[in-house]
Amino acid sequence: MLEISSNIENIFYLLSASLFIIGLKRLASPATARNGNRLASVGMLIAIIITILKYTNTNFEWIIIGFFIGGILGLVLSRYVQMTAMPQLVAVFNAFGGGASALVAIYQLMYSREPITGTFTLASIAFATVIGSLTFTGSFIAFGKLQGIVSTRPILLPLRNYLNLILLIAIIVFAIILSIPNISSINFLYILIGLSLIVGLLIVIPIGGADMPVVVALLNSYSGIAGAGAGFVLNNPVLIISGSLVGASGLILTRIMTKAMNRSLANVMLGGIGVADGSTQSGSDENRPVKSLNTEDAAMILGYAESVIFVPGYGLAVAQAQHQINELANLLKDKGTNVKYAIHPVAGRMPGHMNVLLAEANVPYDELKDLDEINSEFDRTDVAVVVGANDVTNPTARTDSSSPIYGMPILNVDKAKSVIVLKRSMASGFAGVENELFFLEKTNMLFGDAKDSIEGMTREIRDLD
Amino acid sequence: MDLISLIIIFALSLFIGYEVITKVPPTLHTPLMSGSNAISGIVIVGAIIIASNANGLLSTILSVFAVILATINVVGGFMVTDRMLAMFKKSKSKE
Numbered sequence: 001m002l003e004i005s006s007n008i009e010n011i012f013y014l015l016s017a018s019l020f021i022i023g024l025k026r027l028a029s030p031a032t033a034r035n036g037n038r039l040a041s042v043g044m045l046i047a048i049i050i051t052i053l054k055y056t057n058t059n060f061e062w063i064i065i066g067f068f069i070g071g072i073l074g075l076v077l078s079r080y081v082q083m084t085a086m087p088q089l090v091a092v093f094n095a096f097g098g099g100a101s102a103l104v105a106i107y108q109l110m111y112s113r114e115p116i117t118g119t120f121t122l123a124s125i126a127f128a129t130v131i132g133s134l135t136f137t138g139s140f141i142a143f144g145k146l147q148g149i150v151s152t153r154p155i156l157l158p159l160r161n162y163l164n165l166i167l168l169i170a171i172i173v174f175a176i177i178l179s180i181p182n183i184s185s186i187n188f189l190y191i192l193i194g195l196s197l198i199v200g201l202l203i204v205i206p207i208g209g210a211d212m213p214v215v216v217a218l219l220n221s222y223s224g225i226a227g228a229g230a231g232f233v234l235n236n237p238v239l240i241i242s243g244s245l246v247g248a249s250g251l252i253l254t255r256i257m258t259k260a261m262n263r264s265l266a267n268v269m270l271g272g273i274g275v276a277d278g279s280t281q282s283g284s285d286e287n288r289p290v291k292s293l294n295t296e297d298a299a300m301i302l303g304y305a306e307s308v309i310f311v312p313g314y315g316l317a318v319a320q321a322q323h324q325i326n327e328l329a330n331l332l333k334d335k336g337t338n339v340k341y342a343i344h345p346v347a348g349r350m351p352g353h354m355n356v357l358l359a360e361a362n363v364p365y366d367e368l369k370d371l372d373e374i375n376s377e378f379d380r381t382d383v384a385v386v387v388g389a390n391d392v393t394n395p396t397a398r399t400d401s402s403s404p405i406y407g408m409p410i411l412n413v414d415k416a417k418s419v420i421v422l423k424r425s426m427a428s429g430f431a432g433v434e435n436e437l438f439f440l441e442k443t444n445m446l447f448g449d450a451k452d453s454i455e456g457m458t459r460e461i462r463d464l465d
Numbered sequence: 466m467d468l469i470s471l472i473i474i475f476a477l478s479l480f481i482g483y484e485v486i487t488k489v490p491p492t493l494h495t496p497l498m499s500g501s502n503a504i505s506g507i508v509i510v511g512a513i514i515i516a517s518n519a520n521g522l523l524s525t526i527l528s529v530f531a532v533i534l535a536t537i538n539v540v541g542g543f544m545v546t547d548r549m550l551a552m553f554k555k556s557k558s559k560e
Contacts (some may be wrong), residue, residue, distance in 0.1 A: 001517075010466075020504050021481060027497055028488040034550040037500050041543040044507065051510045055517040059525060063516050066529045070536025077537070078545035086495055086549075093502045093542055096534040103531035104511040111515075111524040120468055220498055220505075227508045228475060234511050235466055241478045242507040248482030249501045253494060345491060352494030356549050364556030370491040 001057040004050070012050040013238035019043025020242055024249075030365045047238055083360045084317050087216055087350040091143040094219045098135025101226035101243075102193075105129045105233050109189050117181045121233060126175035128229030129189065130196045135222040137200030142215050145204070146349065152209030161270065164202055171195050203269060213350045214257045214268045221250020253351050260345035260371075262397075262408030290426070290438050292445040295453055298420050299460030301444070302328075305382035307338040309374065311413055312354055313347050315388015315424075319450035322361035325387065328458045329363070335461075340367050342374040342384075342411050344392040375412045384416035386437075387450050390429030396436050405433055419443040422453050496549045503542025509535035 019039050026036025056063060081089045105128035109116060116122060144150030171192065178188040207215055224246025231239025258265050302308060310325060329339045341363065347354035355368050369377075378384060386393055393413040396403045413419055414437050421438060423445060428434060437443055446453050489497050512535045516528035 016507075020507075021485060024482075024485045024497075024501070024504075025488070027493050027500065028490070030490075030493060030550070030553040031555070033493055033496060033553070034547060037496070037503075037543060037546045037550055040500065040504055044503070044509075044539055044543070047507060047510050048513065051513045055514050057517055059516050059519055059529075062519075062525055062529050063513055063532055066512075066516065066532030067536050070533040071540045073533075074537040074540030074542075075544060078541040078548060081545065083549070086499070086545075089541075089545060090495075090498050090502060093499070093538050096538045097502060097505045097508065100506075100508045100512055100531045100534040100538065103527060103534070104508060104515055107515045107519075107524065107527055107531070110527075111519065111521070113518065217498070220502060223502065224505045227505045230508050230511045232471060232475075234514060235471065236510060236514075237466060237471065237474050239507055239511055240471055240475050242504050244475055244478035245482040245485075246501045246505040248479050249486045249497060252483065252486050253498065256491075256494075343491070348495075350495055351498065352491055352496070355492040356495045356552070359549070359552040359554070362552075362554065365492055365553045366555055368492050 001055065002053045004054040009050055009054050010237060012046055013236075016043040016047040017238050017241040019046070020245060024245065083357055084349075085147075086353060086356060087212065087348075088143050088146045090220065090350065091139045091146060091216050094216070094223045095136050095139035095143070097223035098132040098139065098219075098226050100132075101223070101230040102129050102132025102136060104230045105132065106189065106193065108233050109186060119179050119181060122181065122184055123175070123179040124229055124232035125189070126178045126192060128226050128233055129192055130171055130175060131222050131229060132226035133193055133196035134200035134203070135219055135226055137197045138204045138215075139200075139219045139223075141201055141204040142212060142219060145207075145209060146212055146216075150205075152212075154206045154208040160202065160206060164199070167195055167199050167202070171199065206270075207268065211261070211263075211268045213346060213348075213353075214254055214261070214263075214265070216350050217250055217253040217257055218265075219250075221247050221254060224248075224250055256345060257351055260409055262405060288439050290445050291443065292447055293420075295446065295456030296460050298444065298446050298453075299457045299464065301383055301418060301420065302332065302385070302457060303335070303461045303464045305332075305337060307381045307383075308332055309340050309342050309378065309381050309384045309416065311342045311384055311386045311389050311393060311411055312358065313344075313387065313389025313392065314349060314354070315390075316450060317348070317354070317357050317388075319388065321387065321451040321454050322357050322363075324451055324454040324458070326358070326361045326363050328454050328461075329367075331458055331461055340369050340374065340377070342413075343368050343370055344389065344411055345371065346392065347389065371409055371411065378412045378415040381416045382418065384413045384419045386413060386419065386421045386423075387454070388422065390435055391433065393437050394429075394433060394435045396433065403433060413437060414440060414442075417442065420446055422446050422448075422450050424449065492553075496546050499542055499549065500546040503539055503546060506535050506538035506542055509539055
């Protein structure tokens with residue numbers, strides 16, 4: 001513990017916060033992003049060191065033990081997680097961040113040296129405790145659903161919306177009571193903790209597997225906001241700045257995901273779609289003919305194309321075919337074909353997930369194009385190859401106002417000169433809607449396992465020469 | 466710091482966050498989430514402060530537990546983001 005004035009402390013916190021902002025700014029391009037992440041981690045180190053120097057006295061050894069345990073766990077988790085499991089990892093990190101913020105707030109009320117009497121500080125404690133606790137349990141349920149431990153089907157309790165409403169009102173009431181200095185008591189904090197942990201469970205349990213990207217992004221935002229709340233509790237500006245940066249980030253990503261799914265946030269949170277609405281759709285004419293072909297024919301079409309766009313969906317990752325598609329793309333590029341990838345925002349299990357999975361398979365990032373970039377290019381493209389994607393390619397979203405996916409931003413695959421769809425069967429996607437793309441004259445279906453099909457095409461194209 | 470300064474900091478940070486994050490391309494949204502997650506691990510500062518003041522068994526356990534959770538967030542978040550960003554490479558022809 002050194003004599004450090006709070007002005008000097010705050011100068012160092014300002015330095016940390018600046019490094020976080022510059023670091024995030026450097027995420028604007030893949031070329032500078034890695035450096036940006038390192039700058040942010042330096043900012044974190046500075047904040048940690050100045051805090052230890054100023055505050056730590058008696059419990060230094062315990063703090064070091066905490067660093068050691070947390071550091072080892074963080075190291076192991078980050079080193080050995082599969083890229084496909086990234087959403088689960090982020091969910092777990094959200095839980096820890098929210099949990100730590102809640103613990104800081106709870107601790108302040110229970111053990112602070114001077115009793116806390118300010119209304120604003122008490123309200124901040126209530127706020128950080130509530131958001132942190134519900135982020136903690138909500139994120140673990142999200143983790144469970146992503147990992148397949150908890151059923152990914154929306155679990156719909158009867159009267160759940162009334163139950164949530166009652167719990168929410170109870171939380172607000174107890175938070176207000178806790179914030180009034182004369183009647184405030186630690187018991188109200190315990191009640192708040194309990195209620196918030198329950199609400200965290202209840203708001204994530206009814207949400208379907210397909211909506212998980214939205215939930216993970218939202219919980220990411222909450223973990224930041226809880227951190228900002230802890231900053232108000234401790235009067236600490238660096239917590240407030242960083243927490244609000246993360247809160248803003250999570251909210252922006254949440255909005256991007258709901259827009260890409262054509263849903264409102266309220267619609268996702270009240271639960272439902274994921275599976276339930278689908279069954280009503282599959283009626284009319286299921287037995288319409290589609291054209292199918294074998295790998296040899298598909299290889300002929302691809303081998304003589306000048307431009308090819310791959311449209312990967314999560315089915316690609318499920319089939320573990322990222323490396324195979326890169327191999328096929330490299331073969332085509334060697335023949336002089338122009339190759340790009342069209343990535344829909346919800347192609348993976350979290351925002352930007354598919355890009356990471358393809359980057360892992362050595363696909364160059366400048367070939368990964370998002371919706372706005374690529375959609376004008378389909379009509380100039382010879383072949384679009386759809387692998388494991390469905391709803392996001394359905395032209396019905398543009399044309400049929402009665403369709404449940406009407407208005408959803410889609411990839412205009414149907415505008416390409418010809419289309420090859422790799423698919424296991426004719427089963428419909430998450431929305432349970434027939435994909436009109438499959439029935440077009442220019443579309444050929446290549447049925448089977450995506451990995452085998454891609455390997456087959458690669459082999460056949462090699463034989464063409 | 467007085468309350469109004471903190472609220473000003475809070476509001477301005479939200480605006481900065483909005484401006485900076487909207488510039489991040491969709492390709493980097495997953496590293497953005499894990500990286501911003503690491504930054505939200507800044508609550509480690511709060512955890513260190515409370516652990517430094519703890520003087521009973523339960524309060525020490527509670528605060529050191531907060532240190533552990535926040536450290537996992539910081540170390541894991543930055544490392545996994547670095548691991549992902551290392552995979553993003555430009556195509557050879559354009560290097």
